[in-house]
Amino acid sequence: MSDIRDMTDEQIMQLIGSSAHTISLCNQELQNRKRRDSESMSTSSSSTAPKTPRTDNESDQSVLQSDESDVESDDSDDVGDRGNGGAIIVRKTVKCNIPHCTLCKYVNQSEFVPNMLYATRPLHFKISKEDFTCHFPKKGVYAMICINPNCPDKYVGPIYFGISGEGKATLQSRMNDHIGQFDNTGAAGVDCHFAGECKDFMRFLFLKQISDLRKRKIKETQYMHRFGTLDRLRGMNGNVSVASLPSRSIGLSLPERGDTVSVRQTHKLVMSRKNQKSAKKVPTVHFQTLVVAFIKANPALTSFTAIDVADFIHANYPHYYSKSTNMQNSLSNRLKENVSGKVKETSSYYSNWFTLLEKGSVESNKPSKFLLNNNFDEEVYAEGLKALVDFEKSEQERDSASPFTTPSPRTVRRTYVNENDSDSD
DNA sequence: GTCAGGTCCTGTGAAGTTAA
DNA sequence: TTAACTTCACAGGACCTGAC
Numbered sequence: 001m002s003d004i005r006d007m008t009d010e011q012i013m014q015l016i017g018s019s020a021h022t023i024s025l026c027n028q029e030l031q032n033r034k035r036r037d038s039e040s041m042s043t044s045s046s047s048t049a050p051k052t053p054r055t056d057n058e059s060d061q062s063v064l065q066s067d068e069s070d071v072e073s074d075d076s077d078d079v080g081d082r083g084n085g086g087a088i089i090v091r092k093t094v095k096c097n098i099p100h101c102t103l104c105k106y107v108n109q110s111e112f113v114p115n116m117l118y119a120t121r122p123l124h125f126k127i128s129k130e131d132f133t134c135h136f137p138k139k140g141v142y143a144m145i146c147i148n149p150n151c152p153d154k155y156v157g158p159i160y161f162g163i164s165g166e167g168k169a170t171l172q173s174r175m176n177d178h179i180g181q182f183d184n185t186g187a188a189g190v191d192c193h194f195a196g197e198c199k200d201f202m203r204f205l206f207l208k209q210i211s212d213l214r215k216r217k218i219k220e221t222q223y224m225h226r227f228g229t230l231d232r233l234r235g236m237n238g239n240v241s242v243a244s245l246p247s248r249s250i251g252l253s254l255p256e257r258g259d260t261v262s263v264r265q266t267h268k269l270v271m272s273r274k275n276q277k278s279a280k281k282v283p284t285v286h287f288q289t290l291v292v293a294f295i296k297a298n299p300a301l302t303s304f305t306a307i308d309v310a311d312f313i314h315a316n317y318p319h320y321y322s323k324s325t326n327m328q329n330s331l332s333n334r335l336k337e338n339v340s341g342k343v344k345e346t347s348s349y350y351s352n353w354f355t356l357l358e359k360g361s362v363e364s365n366k367p368s369k370f371l372l373n374n375n376f377d378e379e380v381y382a383e384g385l386k387a388l389v390d391f392e393k394s395e396q397e398r399d400s401a402s403p404f405t406t407p408s409p410r411t412v413r414r415t416y417v418n419e420n421d422s423d424s425d
Numbered sequence: 426g427t428c429a430g431g432t433c434c435t436g437t438g439a440a441g442t443t444a445a
Numbered sequence: 446t447t448a449a450c451t452t453c454a455c456a457g458g459a460c461c462t463g464a465c
Contacts, residue, residue: 102426162459173426174460180427 088115092125093205096133103134103175108145108203114157115227116235123158123205137209138170141220143227144178144190148201153193159235160190161207161223175204190236293385317388 095104113123123143130136143158153159162178164171181191182199194202208219229235294312 100426164460176426177428177460 087112087122087124089124089126090205090207091128091130091132093132096135098134101134102179103172103204106175106179106202106204107134108205110147110203113143113145113205116155116157123207132206132209134175135172137206138172139164140171140209141207141223142171142175143205143207143223144194145203145205146193146198146201147203148198150197151201152197155193155198155235158223158227159193159229161220161227161229162190163220171206178202178204193236293388317392 093107095101095107097104111125115121115123141161141163144160144162145158146153146155148155162174164174178191178194179202182194182202207223210219223229224235227235290313291309293316294309297312297316
């Protein structure tokens with residue numbers, strides 16, 4: 001690590017770049033080998049394993065298992081959502097055409113709904129004896145779609161999945177709740193999207209009739225994963241409804257820094273920041289991005305600790321680090337959860353940047369660099385890294401303009417601190 | 426049917442404790 | 446002493462309830 005500390009920022013970025021290229025080539029080769037292996041397996045066996053990279057069937061397998069007992073009167077819905085990962089087929093939702101119905105104008109009219117996460121898995125509609133309408137079913141899962149061709153968030157297809165509630169609230173009343181919020185400038189969650197430029201572009205459809213609350217939540221969570229709506233890039237679902245073990249995320253707030261603007265909590269496993277209103281916004285970076293940057297920058301290391309990663313961030317992104325408190329502890333918590341597989345089953349697919357299936361070979365307290373698998377999203381990684389670099393650059397420029405604003409030294413974790421002792425750190 | 430206030434639940438991250 | 450681990454209070458979003 002010491003040689004890295006002697007490097008300039010440019011040298012470090014160069015190293016990251018060259019390491020990234022090497023690792024990318026290695027990953028590609030490993031993937032090719034895996035593909036060849038699975039092909040030779042499939043020719044010698046009758047089982048037909050899906051060859052599509054990163055099928056969502058992997059990420060929500062456990063949910064699917066639960067769903068096997070999902071016996072509803074119309075359980076033949078979603079006929080395409082098992083098996084080889086083709087189109088997801090649901091009943092069609094049509095206008096009820098009852099006079100003064102507030103929902104009719106929002107019913108989805110298109111023949112299919114694209115999937116931003118898995119392009120090969122759009123929503124299609126099957127011909128059914130009884131279509132869903134604004135008033136039917138009462139209990140089930142619904143999707144909200146943005147059809148604004150100029151959507152500022154570039155959303156296409158479902159951006160939010162919801163369910164009818166536990167009590168008397170029906171799907172119809174839930175939709176009315178949403179629609180009622182579109183005129184409210186202070187609307188939160190998915191409603192704030194449609195309270196803006198996309199106000200008249202919301203469309204909805206009902207996906208499945210399920211009377212059991214638990215099963216509704218499981219189904220809703222499945223859809224979130226299948227369409228990636230847990231990620232702000234593709235949707236507005238903040239949380240899964242069902243998690244066998246609660247996933248956690250790193251959010252480092254800085255209440256002592258005065259007025260703050262909260263960062264929307266839409267991504268799971270995200271390093272979020274509360275920022276001073278006047279200050280340049282600290283970028284929101286996936287915590288995995290930071291770990292991957294560390295792994296890529298240290299190809300010779302076979303294992304590391306949260307402290308190593310924290311030191312790396314401190315050495316390479318000092319301004320970003322200085323905006324954080326207790327980063328080491330948070331990294332430690334999240335790394336442990338990832339490596340031990342706690343977040344795998346229903347967390348966003350970002351958690352799958354790390355190999356969890358081979359957890360037996362990875363110590364949770366000292367993860368190996370080999371935990372990085374082929375599933376990590378280069379685009380998200382590059383985006384996060386760029387945001388970090390840009391932020392550091394702008395902060396450095398600010399420093400050189402006023403030499404007294406250098407980042408504060410690394411925050412040491414406080415233990416047994418006397419509140420009155422301001423020098424405890 | 427609508428809306429405002431209430432409740433519940435999960436994410437967040439800091440504080441505290443234990444182990445090495 | 447420090448790293449690793451555990452616990453818990455708080456914030457905010459999703460959903461519920463009841464009045465109008």
